[in-house]
Amino acid sequence: MNRKTIISSLLLLATMPMAAQKLIAEKTTVNAGRTAWKQPITAVFEFRTKGSKKVRIEGVRPDCNCTIVDYPKGDLSDKFQIRMTYDAKQLGHFDKQAAVYTNASSEPFYIRMRGQVLEHYVDLSANYPVVMGDLRLNTNDLEFDNVNRGDQLVQQLNIYNNGEKAYHPNLMHLPPYLTAKIVPEELKPMETGTITINLNSSKVHNYGLTQTSIYLAGNPGDKVRNDHEITVSTILLPSFPEHMQNPPKIEMSKETVNMVFEGKSKKTEVIDIMNSGRSELKITSLQMFTRGLKISLGKASLQPGEYTKLKITAMYNDLKKLRTRPRILMITNDPSKPKVTIEINAQ
Numbered sequence: 001m002n003r004k005t006i007i008s009s010l011l012l013l014a015t016m017p018m019a020a021q022k023l024i025a026e027k028t029t030v031n032a033g034r035t036a037w038k039q040p041i042t043a044v045f046e047f048r049t050k051g052s053k054k055v056r057i058e059g060v061r062p063d064c065n066c067t068i069v070d071y072p073k074g075d076l077s078d079k080f081q082i083r084m085t086y087d088a089k090q091l092g093h094f095d096k097q098a099a100v101y102t103n104a105s106s107e108p109f110y111i112r113m114r115g116q117v118l119e120h121y122v123d124l125s126a127n128y129p130v131v132m133g134d135l136r137l138n139t140n141d142l143e144f145d146n147v148n149r150g151d152q153l154v155q156q157l158n159i160y161n162n163g164e165k166a167y168h169p170n171l172m173h174l175p176p177y178l179t180a181k182i183v184p185e186e187l188k189p190m191e192t193g194t195i196t197i198n199l200n201s202s203k204v205h206n207y208g209l210t211q212t213s214i215y216l217a218g219n220p221g222d223k224v225r226n227d228h229e230i231t232v233s234t235i236l237l238p239s240f241p242e243h244m245q246n247p248p249k250i251e252m253s254k255e256t257v258n259m260v261f262e263g264k265s266k267k268t269e270v271i272d273i274m275n276s277g278r279s280e281l282k283i284t285s286l287q288m289f290t291r292g293l294k295i296s297l298g299k300a301s302l303q304p305g306e307y308t309k310l311k312i313t314a315m316y317n318d319l320k321k322l323r324t325r326p327r328i329l330m331i332t333n334d335p336s337k338p339k340v341t342i343e344i345n346a347q
């Protein structure tokens with residue numbers, strides 16, 4: 001073999017792993033949770049492919065007739081799912097697996113589902129859609145709206161233990177103006193509880209919107225996890241004299257903005273703002289509840305009869321990722337309208 005052939009062979013060997021098709025699983029073992037007797041339960045396995053070679057699933061062999069595996073036919077896309085369903089005809093814990101054969105390897109890879117079948121079971125997942133490990137919440141977004149200085153307000157979260165062990169849940173990174181109490185202190189499997197969050201408005205520093213993130217932990221000493229985040233928004237209103245002489249008055253061309261992107265990456269709308277009162281109008285705060293928006297205000301102070309423009313630009317790719325509705329908050333010295341909320345409808 002001459003030197004040129006040797007070099008060519010080495011180059012070919014070096015490129016073979018790069019061209020080979022790989023299947024990468026998010027998880028090969030899934031805890032499907034609990035179900036009632038004879039109520040089939042499904043585990044979803046997330047996969048992605050890596051490489052240039054087309055790959056397909058040629059067959060699946062479950063370890064018993066009690067499971068059915070649904071998988072994509074033909075060439076696999078970059079991301080795909082395999083769904084494994086257990087018929088739940090036997091009480092107790094179950095542990096089932098299936099061998100998946102592809103054209104990418106002579107050896108199968110295995111998927112495995114675990115869970116428990118109970119004689120009597122009520123699925124509460126619809127009432128607790130926010131998943132934080134074994135713990136589930138009814139919401140992870142709280143808002144204290146129209147707060148006046150001195151108010152003591154309360155919000156409540158509902159919590160559910162969907163796991164198989166007891167937890168002692170607690171909240172981390174609470175700011176000084178928030179306190180929390182969780183009842184019961186020990187949350188047993190399949191047990192529900194409440195998280196009561198108290199707001200002391202006298203400890204909120206600024207008028208307008210204050211946002212913070214707190215984090216749910218399963219047990220004391222757990223580390224902060226981003227996927228256990230609970231956002232808390234507080235809107236503190238300014239105070240005014242009981243009888244204000246010649247007050248300003250804000251008027252706006254609209255307070256709901258419809259952003260119709262029509263395939264574009266961003267869209268801009270303009271709102272006209274006018275002071276129809278008898279004294280100076282001041283816009284003391286202009287804030288956004290979410291990302292995905294850019295705002296520009298012509299003037300923050302308007303004499304009687306003056307007007308300005310508020311320019312709002314929305315970015316489609318950012319807005320479509322939001323879990324809360326996009327809004328803009330404006331705080332003014334108009335005693336009849338100290339808070340203006342501009343709703344953004346992205347289409």
